[in-house]
Amino acid sequence: MKKERMAEIQAAIHAVEEKKTINHVYLVGCGASFAVFKPVEFYLNRETEMPTTAITANEFNYATPKSLGEESVVVTCSHSGSTPETVAATKLAREKGALVISFMDIAAAGAPLEKEADISFHYEWGDDIDMSDGKEASLYYFMFGLLKEFNGEEAAKYEKAMEDIHKVGAVVAKNRKDWDQRANNYARAHKRFDGVYYTMASGSSYGAVYIYSMCLMMEMQWLKSQAIHSGEYFHGPFEMTDFDTPFIIVKGVDDCRYLDERAEAFCRKFCDDVLTIDCAEFDMMDMAETSKVYYANIVLTAVLRLHASWLADYRGHMFTVRRYMWRMEY
Amino acid sequence: MKKERMAEIQAAIHAVEEKKTINHVYLVGCGASFAVFKPVEFYLNRETEMPTTAITANEFNYATPKSLGEESVVVTCSHSGSTPETVAATKLAREKGALVISFMDIAAAGAPLEKEADISFHYEWGDDIDMSDGKEASLYYFMFGLLKEFNGEEAAKYEKAMEDIHKVGAVVAKNRKDWDQRANNYARAHKRFDGVYYTMASGSSYGAVYIYSMCLMMEMQWLKSQAIHSGEYFHGPFEMTDFDTPFIIVKGVDDCRYLDERAEAFCRKFCDDVLTIDCAEFDMMDMAETSKVYYANIVLTAVLRLHASWLADYRGHMFTVRRYMWRMEY
Incomplete structure (x- = not known):
């Protein structure tokens, strides 16, 4: 994984660490950018006590969970950075006072998804890239930061996993x-x-x-x-x-x-x-x-x-x- | 809905009301008895701040959420009262100290699912029954009790819905x-x-x-x-x-x-x-x-x-x- 990628993901993790109270993590996207969150939802619920929910963007927008607010962390993903439902979700979450982190293809840097979020990171895409810089790896690197934050007892395991990226x-x-x-x-x-x-x-x-x-x-x-x-x-x-x-x-x-x-x-x-x-x-x-x-x-x-x-x-x-x-x- | 059914569902609701601290509701079943919980999961997350998760029984058993414990309410459902995965989930949840409520076909009263739970209620089944006593209606009646408990501001609406059963x-x-x-x-x-x-x-x-x-x-x-x-x-x-x-x-x-x-x-x-x-x-x-x-x-x-x-x-x-x-x- 490239240094600049690690740095921006670390900054996103740091934003979570800085947040005083967190009572729920929402993972929001559509299609492949919804399903990419499913293992993150699985591991956060399995290994930490932080309630974590992956939800397709328009359900999040139209039937917004009542818990969404200043004590939420919302992570949004759209490959193009411009999927309308996910951009709307990003905006909504920020209006509700949540800490909103978005991620997208590096080619989409600066896209609406990034503009509406508090902080963003990016991944590379294609069959020829080093997959340490790919979509899943970038998300997992971020996930290990969350796991470490919410389950300090196993910090050593998550740090090791971050090294192995x-x-x-x-x-x-x-x-x-x-x-x-x-x-x-x-x-x-x-x-x-x-x-x-x-x-x-x-x-x-x-x-x-x-x-x-x-x-x-x-x-x-x-x-x-x-x-x-x-x-x-x-x-x-x-x-x-x-x-x-x-x-x-x-x-x-x-x-x-x-x-x-x-x-x-x-x-x-x-x-x-x-x-x-x-x-x-x-x-x-x-x-x-x-x-x-x-x-x-x-x-x-x-x-x-x-x-x-x-x-x-x-x-x-x-x-x-x-x-x-x-x-x-x- | 028959009086004895209302009474046992009210008793289950009362058990939730009596519980001092609740931090998560888990809804556990398999197949149709998993999916029957999906609207309950939807409404609890939409209308209350109680984190609520519907989960298929063996995932609950093998990859048990870390939050499961004395501050959980777990609701389990099996039509026959004997689906092995759901019976195991009921047992596990109780061992972890959760308040465990099970429900099943009235013909299955006394089945393992009931034996392993703290408290149970039942529904009728068949094309000829009064659907006020059916599986969904019984679960919804219980759900309105939870909604009222976790979102007191809208108590009047939920009480009205309970009357309309x-x-x-x-x-x-x-x-x-x-x-x-x-x-x-x-x-x-x-x-x-x-x-x-x-x-x-x-x-x-x-x-x-x-x-x-x-x-x-x-x-x-x-x-x-x-x-x-x-x-x-x-x-x-x-x-x-x-x-x-x-x-x-x-x-x-x-x-x-x-x-x-x-x-x-x-x-x-x-x-x-x-x-x-x-x-x-x-x-x-x-x-x-x-x-x-x-x-x-x-x-x-x-x-x-x-x-x-x-x-x-x-x-x-x-x-x-x-x-x-x-x-x-x-």
Whole structure:
């Protein structure tokens, strides 16, 4: 991670540390910039006593939580820095007196999202960047600052994770390479499949499959895909399981792993088309044991993107093709 | 609502009132008994300052929120009173010192869910009951008690809503009758459709479409169906919209209504197969204006169930047919 990025994220963390009373953290965005917050929501609620809520921007705007006020920290994200709902949320939160931190693509620096916030940080974007400077890594670096602030007892673990941020680039690159042929094979085998791709995950991994299904598959491939929480699988969706119904099952490495293992074990009994992405198999190289659990999720995001990229390639449907977005007002 | 039901729900509310310090409310269940809590989560966060989280039971069990403890209120629900994940959550919450309230079908009275809880209440189940005694109505009656406790300023409104509980049965029956032919027509027109039924809603209505898609359609009809949050539609899923892709769009009457209206307006431009269920059109009869917004959601649940019932009828696939549930251990 570049020095200037670390500096601006540290400044955002410092603003939180300086704040006298905090009673709620809200994480606000739309689509992939909403779901990117799901692991942050998970970890803050799991490891600290700070109530933390990820919420899609227009629900935040129209059905504003009553707790929102001077004792809130609100973090907003929009890739372009100009998503109208998220800009409105940023403005609203500031009017209510919250400390508002926004983040966006570095190419969007100075965008409305930044103008409406108290303080901002930025990330880099693209397949060729060092992923230590990417969207997830930047957010995680910030998250570790919050975790440390709200759970001082485990400060050493979070400081170690912050040190390990520099290893994210190499770790992601290594696992992309390791998974490339598998993702290629899967895409080739499925290139003519036109049914629903079910995806499953839980805990800190759920956001990544939400992005995969909602954005990479539905939005960017016009393919049917649905993200199911592994804990909910047995309470409805599992009845869809059949020998020819593809399931992509993520086995995470956080405390919810058993949920994924149980879903996978059942699914494999009745379905012949299961792809397991086991985060425990990722090569996390020389990261500290305690850091691996967090950063595995960034590798997962990259591996899922690789899968979608190969599908896009075999199907001749580029990620940038849209029916509606960029083509009209809505 | 029967007197004995009101009495046991009042006792549960009283237990909350008696509790000295409350810092978080957790709503825990699986599938339909998880999603039934979504409107409660919505209203508690919207109208009170009490942090409230609905969470699927095994995520609660394995990745227990750090805040869970003596200052928590935990509400758990399982229709049979014996869903293992929810029973385990009930037990765990009590071990942590929380006040634990469970509710279940009256036929399950005395089940493990009740044994593990501090206090319980029950509901009736079936198509022929007075819906004032149903699952949603019982939960809402309890919810109004919490809203009153955590937001005393609006006590009069919640007391009025509690009085109106007796009107729920007649209101639901009336709207079922009004919608019957429409639901029949829709099901007849779609009986051979084998693609994905997309459903959309937001705010307090989202839980109802989650239940419709996950339980009534996938679990009980083996039909492909996905619940999309109206606020997320424009940030991914809307690219799936096409002239022949069915969308069932709920327009709610809470503060999120604009999100649904916006999604419907766009969807209708490009899709010829949109069914709108407008909660503003429900006949709420002589309920107080302030009560209608809450109870419209119970009517919505009944109307969605009617739609699924007619599909089940035309397709000859009864609600009770299962591939896996009731047929094996999992």
